[in-house]
Amino acid sequence: MRVGVIRFPGSNCDRDVYHALKLVGAEPEYIWWDLEDLSYLDAVIIPGGFSYGDYLRAGAIAAITPVMDGVRELVKEEKPVLGICNGAQILAEVGLVPGVFTVNQYPKFNCKWTKLKVKTTRTPFTSLYKRDEIIKMPIAHAEGRYYTNNIQELWDNDQVVLQFYSENPNGSIDGITGVCDKSGLVCAVMPHPERASEAILGSDDGIKFFKGIIEYINRG
């Protein structure tokens, strides 16, 4: 069960995601940005950080790397793809998920533990939660305010994955902070499940994101 963890220059949650994947018994491996053929992988995670220093715009430069061509191919092969934080920004930038993540309403970096509602369980990453389950995970971003022109369509297609609960810390539309594509296999979330994967860190609510990948692959 090989799960790729993509590394761009400036990625900084790569080791943390790798660690979380190890915890659930996956075989993670680091993928450098210049690799194009990812077909041997069972799933891919794009971790958080500041790929290319967030220069130009978060995710803008990472979006035009060879490895993202590989990710597009993987999507065609119906393999799960998860983008976390900067990874979510990159997936939105390349158009694999709808909408954009833009500058927070209070335009500063915000690192904070948040309560979230799981809005759909049809993605591999959320399949082990209950719909509307409240979970705790931290956010850490300056450009995480989700926006889309087609908000109704998003709800109609069951593409909202996570929603802020009780407080909307960045001004996202409808408090949305995780979305997926129509298939549910490509998922982009701003909160960090890998930072909430062990009770000692404050919560292990996030570990099911990674367990879900294993389940999905095992089901074939």
Next chain:
Amino acid sequence: MVLTDEEVKFIKKELGREPNPLEYGMLDVMFSEHCSYKSSRPILQLFPTEGEKVIIGPGDDAGVVEVTPELALAVGIESHNHPSAIEPYGGAGTGIGGILRDILSMGAMPIALLDSLHFGYLEDQKSRYLFENVVKGISDYGNRVGVPTVAGEVEFDQNFKFNPLVNVMCVGLVKRNKIKRATAPNPGEVFLLMGGRTSRDGIHGVTFASEELTSSSEIEDRPAVQIGDPFTKKMVLEASLEIMDKVEVSGAKDLGGGGLTCCISEIVAKCDNGAIVELEKIPLREEGMTPYEIMLSESQERMLFVIKPENIEKAMRICEKYELPAAIIGKVTDDKRMKVIKNGEVIADLPAKLLADPPVIIREAKRPTYPQKSIKVEHPPLKEALLKVLSSPNIVTKEWVYRQYDHEVQIRTVVKPGDDAAVLRIDEENGIALTVDSNSIHTKLNPYHGGAGSVAEAIRNVVSMGAWPLCIVDCLNFGNPEKPTVFWEFKECVKGMAEAARTFKTPVISGNVSFYNETEGVTVNPSPVVGVVGSLKLDNIKTMDFKEENDKIIIVGSTLGELGGSEYYKWVHGLLTGDPPLVRFKDELKAAKSIHNIIDKFGDGITAIHDCSTGGLGVALAEMSIKSGLGAKISTAKIPNNCKNEHQLLFSESHGRYIITVKEEIADNIIADIKVPSSVIGSVGGDSFQIDDLKVPVKKLQETYHGVIEKYM
């Protein structure tokens, strides 16, 4: 140039000739206070620096201590005051860059940043500008390199208005067998310079940091401020760790203050060797740079490794992977001289030791006069006083600051910012508690006890988390050392700090001195910033918030009528006079040991611990309530004290005190095990906070404590 007449005379005598202009420039930076520590060195020898856990003490880029049989910590602290006063965003960012490189030079992965920030009051527009941009500089830089900022302190006071203090501490983790040093032991080995290109920024950064600032500094000295690039730094960090892992490296050192001149002369002088530097090999960012500019440039994001010639290709391949400029720029020689060569011609030739070890200066120290006047104040009603102190910007939550820092990356942060200290896990069982603390008002009023108190308070911070102090680092921010009264304060302060460190048998393993913190004739209050790292078992972690109704509240240590220098006097009465609290070394140690022992003995029976310091007992108790949302009912009758009134009791900042909460049934057993005066003073519960007749809803405390800084930003 800052070389004095005597120094020029000394140099000419050593050389037997007049230095050429390039050599003058090189000597000038190396003789600067910043690089040479020429004023402070004789005094810093007072610090205890040895201990069984110390692997590398002061003198290297950072200190290294053993934390488990397999793992060691590299710890360092640095000031970036002058650059931050001129260009707050870039100045603060490069401050982080510099300390990260120091930690990296020891072969360690940086795992935590802490910062101690001091500004003028936020009513002042310039202070707001400096505060906002320093925090943004730290946020943008620290977050991008993926090192969590886990703790820190912010102080506001009038005297920092023109001269803010920005001190950054960093902790790195390294396997014991992977530790590197800044050495070049083998002649014939070569220097690999990698990372950022050398440019015209930061030239004479160290000499400008070794003079007072003036109102024109903002314009004139801007070119002396380095330009940081966190993205390149992240690549330098990854590439450096990979080089040190895969290539045999006999020495590593970062390029900071003093640039190539400082880096290379120090690394070879330490091993009694020499160096040849070939100027045309150095990757430059711009054309037409003179040898003087190249040798003095403080361009950021550069690292130097000493490697064997046969390993050049292997190391270069790693740099290529990360797309970093890299070059072999010279080699280690055995002639003890530092030679700079351009197109085969020697253009500078100086003894490496002359550059790396300038003679010390014995400065005159003279006690300033302290105004002796008796203090008479009209105490406001207790409730009003408590709420006022609680709303001081020095007491209120610093959430506005630490929300901007990624304090979670690297998934080690067990106790997050906002407690007495942060706790990070370093393996499955073991953790470290980290804090950085200072008390500039106490130090202004009494440098010896202010210095000792800063160490004592930082130690209490980590003890409160369930840890025992492992090592100390310090950043000493003072005015112009050429003024005898400033130098006296410095000397007294170090004496006091050293005594506190000796009391706890905790070595000072690294540090930094920042003099000349004067602008427009205003000298900053002497500010000894103390970083302490403690080690603990993850099972023993304690936090400050009240946990459960009916838990008993115990005060450990005596409260004495020591209101001088208190936040109460300052914020409520505008008073900055009086005698600050004295450190009673033996009691301080006894109290800490008692806390440590009862945690071991009673484990989960101890439910919360908080140290009692700035703001006094009233504030400490209120904070425990605010953080938990739980109320408390407290009676002052049993507090061990010698106070004349309730205001002294609640706001005195006497040292050596902790507040703990414990399970009701074991309260008496615990009191019996505490070796300093202690007593049960109340219990947790309800939704109001009550001390004798004073009664405030917890919600009201929370409102007072939150949103104060936000109002200005």
